[in-house]
Amino acid sequence: MTAISEDFDQRTRPYRRELLAHCYRMLGSAHEAEDLVQETLLRAWRAFDRYDPERASLRTWLHRIATNACLTALRGRARRPLPSDLVAPNPDPDARMVVGEVPWLQPIPDAALDPATVVAARGSLRLALVAALQLLPPRQRAILILRDVLDRPAAEVAETLATTPAAVNSGLQRARARLGALAVREEQVAEPADPDRRALVDRYVAAFERADVEALTRLLTVDAVLEMPPVLNWYVGRERYGRFIARAFAMRGTDWRMLPTAANGQPALAAYVRDGDVYVPHTLQVLTVNCGRISRNVVFQDRTVFAAFGLTPLAAATPVSGPAAPSARRPSPTASSGRTTR
Numbered sequence: 324m325t326a327i328s329e330d331f332d333q334r335t336r337p338y339r340r341e342l343l344a345h346c347y348r349m350l351g352s353a354h355e356a357e358d359l360v361q362e363t364l365l366r367a368w369r370a371f372d373r374y375d376p377e378r379a380s381l382r383t384w385l386h387r388i389a390t391n392a393c394l395t396a397l398r399g400r401a402r403r404p405l406p407s408d409l410v411a412p413n414p415d416p417d418a419r420m421v422v423g424e425v426p427w428l429q430p431i432p433d434a435a436l437d438p439a440t441v442v443a444a445r446g447s448l449r450l451a452l453v454a455a456l457q458l459l460p461p462r463q464r465a466i467l468i469l470r471d472v473l474d475r476p477a478a479e480v481a482e483t484l485a486t487t488p489a490a491v492n493s494g495l496q497r498a499r500a501r502l503g504a505l506a507v508r509e510e511q512v513a514e515p516a517d518p519d520r521r522a523l524v525d526r527y528v529a530a531f532e533r534a535d536v537e538a539l540t541r542l543l544t545v546d547a548v549l550e551m552p553p554v555l556n557w558y559v560g561r562e563r564y565g566r567f568i569a570r571a572f573a574m575r576g577t578d579w580r581m582l583p584t585a586a587n588g589q590p591a592l593a594a595y596v597r598d599g600d601v602y603v604p605h606t607l608q609v610l611t612v613n614c615g616r617i618s619r620n621v622v623f624q625d626r627t628v629f630a631a632f633g634l635t636p637l638a639a640a641t642p643v644s645g646p647a648a649p650s651a652r653r654p655s656p657t658a659s660s661g662r663t664t665r
Contacts, residue, residue, distance in 0.1 A: 328368070331367070331371050335364060335381070338381070339360060340436050342389050343356055343360050343431075343435060343436060344431075344436055344440050345390070345393075345468065345473070346359040346360055346389055346393055347448070348448070348464075349393040349394075349456075349461070349468065350393060350397070350403070351402075351403035351428045351453055352403060352426075352429045353429055353430070353431040353432070353435065353628075353631045354429065354627050354630075356431070359396055360389070363385065363389040366388050367384070367388050370388075383475070386469070386473065386483075387482075387483040390465050390469065390483055390484070391483070393461075394461050394462065394465060397461040401425060402457045403425075403426050403427055403457050404428060404454065404457060404458070405552060406423065406550045406552055406555050406556070406557045408454065408457075408458065409425075409555065410555050412557055412559045413556045416566035416567040416570060418556060420554050421555045422553050422554055423553055427623075428457060430587050430591070430607065430623060430631075431448070431587055431631070432584065432631055432632050432633075433584075433586060433587075433588060434585070441588050449588055450586070450587045450589065450609055450611075450621055451611070459498050462484065463494050463497060463498040464498070465483075465484065466491055467495060467499070467502070469483065470491070470495050471495070471499075477491045477492055520590060520612050521590075523542060523612060523615065523616070523617065524590045524592070524612075525583075526542055527610075527617060528581040528583070528592065530542065531568075531581055531592075531594070532581055534577035534579070536565045536568055536572070537565075539565065539568060540564065542617055543565075543616055543618070544618040545560065546560060546618070547560065547561050549563075549564045549567060549619075549622065550620075550622070552621075552622075552624075552625070553624070554624075564620075576596065576597060578596070578597035579595065579596050579597070579605075580594075580595040581593070581594055581595070582595070584607075586607070586609045586632070587609060589609055589612075590610045591608060591609045591610065593632060593634050595634075595636075595637055597639070600639050601637060602636065602637040603636045604634040607622075607624075607628050607632055607634065608620050608621070608623075609621045
């Protein structure tokens with residue numbers, strides 16, 4: 324038994340981060356994706372003595388198990404949206420904050436994934452596309468991911484889902500049509516080629532830490548979007564974006580620290596606000612960069628997200644240069660609650 328376990332562990336280890344990316348696309352939650360990878364490995368270990376390498380590669384076999392584990396987990400479960408999937412944009416940045424009681428889409432740290440997986444994903448991990456995937460019925464979601472992201476043949480997908488290749492092709496057409504109707508813009512899902520992206524993010528950080536709203540808004544596109552799950556309020560336009568940020572400074576003060584990190588193959592920032600002798604995690608912000616400007620900022624204020632990115636309070640004297648280290652995987656007892664009012 325020990326020899327089987329050691330062989331299983333050695334042979335499956337190279338695929339674990341790839342399976343995490345697959346489960347994340349299906350579920351829209353890094354925390355739940357980790358649980359489903361463990362469920363996949365448990366199912367695979369129990370059936371390992373029956374695995375036939377002549378029928379399927381180990382990678383294909385594991386993805387088959389993971390897909391069906393995800394479909395089981397999604398049965399009867401609400402989808403994970405962003406605020407922009409549920410309500411119209413709010414025209415008033417001074418309006419009362421309304422918290423939505425739904426399971427929200429969550430980001431995934433790049434550090435949790437193999438760098439090759441992030442590069443090879445070709446935009447399939449970017450937040451806008453993962454959000455759009457959550458609007459598909461689970462089986463259509465699985466078909467689209469297996470066919471278009473993992474490039475698996477229709478016959479193989481049909482075997483995975485216990486259906487026919489014709490049904491797979493029909494489901495793929497419906498899934499593509501649904502995504503087309505959602506009008507996810509290409510710049511939201513494509514890897515930006517702007518070599519000045521890091522410099523742009525650095526300028527944004529500097530403006531934010533100076534509480535310089537005018538300088539910050541100059542870095543935005545005219546139609547920049549700001550949304551902040553679990554708050555339903557979201558805003559379109561640099562003027563509304565800037566007014567809301569000014570409101571945040573008025574409410575929480577102007578002593579902030581921003582640490583660069585990465586999520587979903589996109590630049591991200593961990594925002595900390597001063598609270599006595601420490602800076603406490605306030606938000607995790609995932610940026611979309613387009614044509615040398617920031618076109619979207621999805622701001623997460625969720626203890627589970629903070630844990631996934633390893634965000635814990637910083638002593639006031641702590642140096643703030645360098646990326647945040649996403650090492651933790653469970654909530655810190657000192658991290659801010661996802662219900663904190665901005």
